[in-house]
Amino acid sequence: MSERKRRSKLAGLFPKEYRAYTDAKQRCTNPKSRSYHNYGGRGIQFKFESFDAFLSDIGESPVVTHELDRINNSGNYARKQSALDLVNA
Numbered sequence: 001m002s003e004r005k006r007r008s009k010l011a012g013l014f015p016k017e018y019r020a021y022t023d024a025k026q027r028c029t030n031p032k033s034r035s036y037h038n039y040g041g042r043g044i045q046f047k048f049e050s051f052d053a054f055l056s057d058i059g060e061s062p063v064v065t066h067e068l069d070r071i072n073n074s075g076n077y078a079r080k081q082s083a084l085d086l087v088n089a
Contacts, residue, residue, distance in 0.1 A: 015063050020068040021054045022076050044070075047078035 026038035028046035048054040057079045058068070070077060 014055060014060065017055055017058065020050060020058075020061075021048070021051050022070055028077060042074070044074070045076040045078070047076050053079070 024039075024047045025048075026033045026037045028044055029040055030036060031040065033040075048057070068077075
């Protein structure tokens, strides 16, 4: 299976988690992202090497009211430094 097809399959199986992964990666690595100045522009790095590593560390979101957050607001998106937190709806 090609890498593109594998990523597409994972995105279909874990849509909320895959979206959190791609959004966080863009905020930290893409200077054209509208949120880059708050993340990558402040030196916050995205340290996950793959979606598999991200999902292994973060886990599946138990409910739709969880969102990705960093334990230390000035810290990187990295293993054991990120968590799914409950959003007050």
